[in-house]
Amino acid sequence: MAQADEQPAIIEEKIVRVNGEISIRQYSKGRFLGKGGFARCYEFTSLESRKLTASKVVPKASLTKSRAKQKLMTEIKIHRSLHHPNIVGFEHFFEDSENVYILLELCTNQTMNELLRRRKRLTELETQCYLVQVISALSYLHGHRVIHRDLKLGNFFLSDKMEIKIGDFGLATKLEFDGEKKRTICGTPNYIAPEVLDGKQGHSYEVDIWSLGVVAYTLLVGKPPFETSDVKTTYRRIRMNAYSFPENVPLSESSKNLITRILVTDPTKRPTLTEIQAHEFFNQGNTIPKTLPPSTLACPPSAS
Ligand code: ADP
Numbered sequence: 001m002a003q004a005d006e007q008p009a010i011i012e013e014k015i016v017r018v019n020g021e022i023s024i025r026q027y028s029k030g031r032f033l034g035k036g037g038f039a040r041c042y043e044f045t046s047l048e049s050r051k052l053t054a055s056k057v058v059p060k061a062s063l064t065k066s067r068a069k070q071k072l073m074t075e076i077k078i079h080r081s082l083h084h085p086n087i088v089g090f091e092h093f094f095e096d097s098e099n100v101y102i103l104l105e106l107c108t109n110q111t112m113n114e115l116l117r118r119r120k121r122l123t124e125l126e127t128q129c130y131l132v133q134v135i136s137a138l139s140y141l142h143g144h145r146v147i148h149r150d151l152k153l154g155n156f157f158l159s160d161k162m163e164i165k166i167g168d169f170g171l172a173t174k175l176e177f178d179g180e181k182k183r184t185i186c187g188t189p190n191y192i193a194p195e196v197l198d199g200k201q202g203h204s205y206e207v208d209i210w211s212l213g214v215v216a217y218t219l220l221v222g223k224p225p226f227e228t229s230d231v232k233t234t235y236r237r238i239r240m241n242a243y244s245f246p247e248n249v250p251l252s253e254s255s256k257n258l259i260t261r262i263l264v265t266d267p268t269k270r271p272t273l274t275e276i277q278a279h280e281f282f283n284q285g286n287t288i289p290k291t292l293p294p295s296t297l298a299c300p301p302s303a304s
Pocket of ligand 1: 033034036038039040041088106107111157167170
């Protein structure tokens, strides 16, 4: 049966061995999972191992500019070197004449964007549970000198077991040495740190800490702190640090304190990941579950 997008349902990977022997690995292309900047993402099943993965399909036609190609190579190089339970697993990549295929660990429960759309906002316990996982992944990344630079709900995937998996390393960078500063302007408007917008001083790991603060606010309040209807105004608000906590949303003092400490304009004044983990928001004497039940994809957890 012809597919709506006219692409073949079987994708072939040509493997050339060192001795020159050629073999073919086949994948059947299944369900469409979503689309991003350049990529369309599908479920792929290896016909050999029957293993199911998510495959990002990037048309080579979109990689004609050397910058785009370089970006994809950087994404692959960084992502394939990462191994952490809260980072989308990188399985494999290959190409044919039409596309580059990036095979990733399949996350069956969409992203936290869809979760928040259904739920409006999350409880503090859920927010603690998710943030603990994000912080664990971030500690690993920063420990390997990788800055993600695009942390946002749409890049937090949920596995079948409801674990968070950070994905999309398209804007990530690996520092060559500890004090190195980056200058490229990148990120997603609502989550971008003020020093990235400023551009003069360069930026580093603290941009991910800022985004973590924006994520925390967004999960608890239901919308990002600096959101407006146009990007310019959002940027102005970020530069002026103009945000507030809505009165109609009940928030604990500790959650507001954590967010206020993180969302400070001067990156050197932001808490470290270790300080964030030690903050009272995560240490209230309650047990934070490792994961939440799938029922919380649609409804708040029962208060037992
Ligand atoms: P881009 O880098 O082009 O923005 P993304 O990484 O954001 O592409 O992927 C685009 C979409 O594909 C995502 O929004 C999501 O719907 C889907 N997707 C990406 N990776 C996975 C995955 N590992 N498991 C399930 N779906 C995924």
